[in-house]
Amino acid sequence: DTAVSQTPKYLVTQMGNDKSIKCEQNLGHDTMYWYKQDSKKFLKIMFSYNNKELIINETVPNRFSPKSPDKAHLNLHINSLELGDSAVYFCASSQDRRGSQPQHFGDGTRLSIL
């Protein structure tokens, strides 16, 4: 009964490939997020969706495309992977879009580009 689950946990692939990471939450939250954690453990928001509507879109290369088929799912597709995309990607969800409620995080997807 994991609250926020991401798949896969590990992803090793070559430069230039296209890959997707899936995220699902069973908390009934309306808002979902993608974060990138770099090798120095710095966390930065990439995207946020509220009820399938994009509400935060940080300065992220357009090779990254989030998709929210319903409010319980937020997937991340990455085209033409580059070495600099190697990182841990975290999905999160929260009950409200204003930020007063804490965000619940998945365990992350460790992406390694060869």
Added chain:
Amino acid sequence: AQSVTQLGSHVSVSEGALVLLRCNYSSSVPPYLFWYVQYPNQGLQLLLKYTTGATLVKGINGFEAEFKKSETSFHLTKPSAHMSDAAEYFCAVTSGANSKLTFGKGITLSVRP
């Protein structure tokens, strides 16, 4: 714009000693403040939060933090460190109309036997 400063990258304490992890924030509107903990190869887990009301907030695992508006600080403390507290700790702030969470760079806490 909002930002978080966590000075230093590593804090080492002895088991049983006081833990103090510092966090200062910058926000143009009243902030919501959070402390998260990350254990190796895991996601972030909420320790505690401040939104409104009482400025001293208690969290899980014996941690607490005090919101001091005049000092723009939200330092995390625990009276007595335990070996299991060794982890990465992140302070975060959000404010405004959306829930964009801005994290500090994190502090690694080590606990010596």
